[in-house]
Amino acid sequence: MxxxxxxxxxxxxxxxxxxxxxxxxxxxxxGSPFVPPSLDDPITNVSSKDITISSQISARIYLPKLTDPNKKLPVLVYYHGGGFCLESAFSFLHHRYLNQIVSKANVVAVSVEYRLSPEHPLPAAFEDSWAALQWVASHSVKGSEINGEKEPWIIDYGDFDQVYVGGDSAGGNIAYNMAVKAGDDNESLVGGVKILGAVLAFPYFCDLETKKESMAYQMWMFVYPSVPGGINNPLINPFADSAPDLSKIGCRKVFLCCAEKDDLRDANLHYVKALKKSGYEGEVELVDVEGEDHCFQAFDPYTDKAQSLISKMASFIRG
Incomplete structure (x- = not known):
C-alpha cells in the first residue's frame, strides 16, 4: 500500500x-510506471508476456525475434535493481532495458518480480530469486515437480547449457548471490543445471570501507533490519569473514561493469581484484565506464555509451 x-x-x-x-x-x-508486455516491440521486435511462477513470485519473459525457430537460445534469469525496495520487473525502465538486452544478446530472458522491502524485508527477495531460478531450471527436466506451470518459450527455445544470471544494482547483488548459492556443495539446481555466466552491472556491494553515513550502508540496514552481522554479512559484503571463498562462485565466467561517478565503484573494483586473486579459474571481464554514474544505461539506453555497454553485455552472453 x-x-x-x-x-x-x-x-x-x-x-x-x-x-x-x-x-x-x-x-x-x-520509480517508473508499470507498462504492459508486448508481443512485438516496435523498436526491438522483442516479444514479452507476464507469467506466474508461484503465489508470491511472477515474472516477465522475453523472446527475441526468431530467425531460426529450431535454434536454442541462451537463457538469462534477470533481477531488477532498486535497492531491494523499489522498481519492478514490470516497470517502464526495466521493460525498455530488457528489450534492448534481449534483442542484442539474442537470449530468452526471465525478469523476476521478487517481493520488496520494507513490506517483505530481506531475505525475502533472495528466497524468491532462488525459487525463480529453480523454476527456470525445472524446465530442463520432464515432469519436474517444481511449483508453477511450465513455460513454452523456455521449453521450446531455452538452451540449458547456456544459463546466465544477471541484474543491475540490487539485482546485480542478487545475481551474484544466486551464482554463489549454485556453487555451494550443499545446494544444486534442478536437473543438474549449471550457471554458465553472471552479468553483474553496478552490483550493490559493500565492504568494511563503506561508511555508516553512506546511503549504501543505511539502505542495507533498512531493507534487512534483522541482518546478522550488519554490513559484515556475506549477502552484501563478499569480503566478510563468513563469506564463501570467492573462487567457489558457481559459474564459469563473470562480467562486471561499474562507472567512474558511482559510489559503489570502489567496492565493485575491490571485488574484481579479489576474484582474480582468489584462484577463480573462470573468465573475468571488467568494464569501467568513464564519466558516467550508477546504472546510467538503464535510465537512458540510447546514448552512445549505453549502447556500447549493452552491446558488451550481449557479446559476453553470446560467448
Missing amino acids: TSSSESKEVELDFSPYLKVYKDGTVERIF
Whole structure:
C-alpha cells in the first residue's frame, strides 16, 4: 500500500527514494510506471508476456525475434535493481532495458518480480530469486515437480547449457548471490543445471570501507533490519569473514561493469581484484565506464555509451 499524504507522520525518510509512515504505509517517490508486455516491440521486435511462477513470485519473459525457430537460445534469469525496495520487473525502465538486452544478446530472458522491502524485508527477495531460478531450471527436466506451470518459450527455445544470471544494482547483488548459492556443495539446481555466466552491472556491494553515513550502508540496514552481522554479512559484503571463498562462485565466467561517478565503484573494483586473486579459474571481464554514474544505461539506453555497454553485455552472453 502506498501513500503520498503530507499530513501523516513520517517514521523513516529515504528521500528522494521512499518514505515510511508510522501507520505502516510506504510512499515510493522514485520509480517508473508499470507498462504492459508486448508481443512485438516496435523498436526491438522483442516479444514479452507476464507469467506466474508461484503465489508470491511472477515474472516477465522475453523472446527475441526468431530467425531460426529450431535454434536454442541462451537463457538469462534477470533481477531488477532498486535497492531491494523499489522498481519492478514490470516497470517502464526495466521493460525498455530488457528489450534492448534481449534483442542484442539474442537470449530468452526471465525478469523476476521478487517481493520488496520494507513490506517483505530481506531475505525475502533472495528466497524468491532462488525459487525463480529453480523454476527456470525445472524446465530442463520432464515432469519436474517444481511449483508453477511450465513455460513454452523456455521449453521450446531455452538452451540449458547456456544459463546466465544477471541484474543491475540490487539485482546485480542478487545475481551474484544466486551464482554463489549454485556453487555451494550443499545446494544444486534442478536437473543438474549449471550457471554458465553472471552479468553483474553496478552490483550493490559493500565492504568494511563503506561508511555508516553512506546511503549504501543505511539502505542495507533498512531493507534487512534483522541482518546478522550488519554490513559484515556475506549477502552484501563478499569480503566478510563468513563469506564463501570467492573462487567457489558457481559459474564459469563473470562480467562486471561499474562507472567512474558511482559510489559503489570502489567496492565493485575491490571485488574484481579479489576474484582474480582468489584462484577463480573462470573468465573475468571488467568494464569501467568513464564519466558516467550508477546504472546510467538503464535510465537512458540510447546514448552512445549505453549502447556500447549493452552491446558488451550481449557479446559476453553470446560467448
